[in-house]
Amino acid sequence: MDCVTQWEVVATVQTISEAHLLPVIEQMLAQFPFEILGFHADNGSEYVNHQVARMLDKLRIEFTRSRPRRSNDNGLAETKNGAVVRKLFGYEHIPQRHAVRFNTFCVEYLNPFLNFHRPCLFATDKPDSKKPGRIKRVYRAKDAITPLDKLASLPGAKTFLREGVTLEDLYELATALTDVQAGEELHEAQLALFRRVPARTG
Numbered sequence: 001m002d003c004v005t006q007w008e009v010v011a012t013v014q015t016i017s018e019a020h021l022l023p024v025i026e027q028m029l030a031q032f033p034f035e036i037l038g039f040h041a042d043n044g045s046e047y048v049n050h051q052v053a054r055m056l057d058k059l060r061i062e063f064t065r066s067r068p069r070r071s072n073d074n075g076l077a078e079t080k081n082g083a084v085v086r087k088l089f090g091y092e093h094i095p096q097r098h099a100v101r102f103n104t105f106c107v108e109y110l111n112p113f114l115n116f117h118r119p120c121l122f123a124t125d126k127p128d129s130k131k132p133g134r135i136k137r138v139y140r141a142k143d144a145i146t147p148l149d150k151l152a153s154l155p156g157a158k159t160f161l162r163e164g165v166t167l168e169d170l171y172e173l174a175t176a177l178t179d180v181q182a183g184e185e186l187h188e189a190q191l192a193l194f195r196r197v198p199a200r201t202g
Contacts, residue, residue: 001077006120007147010106014099018051034160038062109189116174117182119144
């Protein structure tokens with residue numbers, strides 16, 4: 001989850017271990033159309049290890065981690081988990097053997113839908129009339145835009161993009177389907193996915 005644009009990449013792994021997680025982290029980073037400057041994770045050993053550190057160092061990405069017992073350090077990612085991942089996949093156990101199938105669903109359907117078609121709310125800072133000198137964050141309906149639109153709205157947006165990626169290419173992908181068509185395609189793919197899983201997980 002990018003904290004500026006709310007660009008979101010969801011992935012699944014067979015086990016939370018270095019062997020399975022490292023290739024998926026690389027795959028996830030490649031799905032962001034812009035350069036990643038920092039990587040923030042919780043304190044799990046699957047993230048805090050030499051292999052992940054080497055990979056991020058090679059990509060010149062700064063690594064930070066959450067403080068113990070400070071759940072707000074990952075607040076945006078945790079709220080997105082509830083609004084997206086848990087809503088779509090449920091809370092119950094999904095057998096490990098389906099991890100690759102679920103990950104393919106995320107790459108092909110879920111992640112494009114989240115970033116090209118699903119609006120997110122972005123806060124606007126306004127002076128607090130009741131407390132002079134303080135800033136109040138408000139969420140207005142007109143501030144609901146997709147992560148792609150937020151990325152395009154940033155000053156100098158093109159300078160943040162990875163080599164070989166253009167806003168025109170991204171918008172071409174986004175306009176290949178309407179928002180409704182993308183939602184229907186996602187729903188059909190979700191139904192097909194859960195037909196392959198023994199018991200519905202949610």
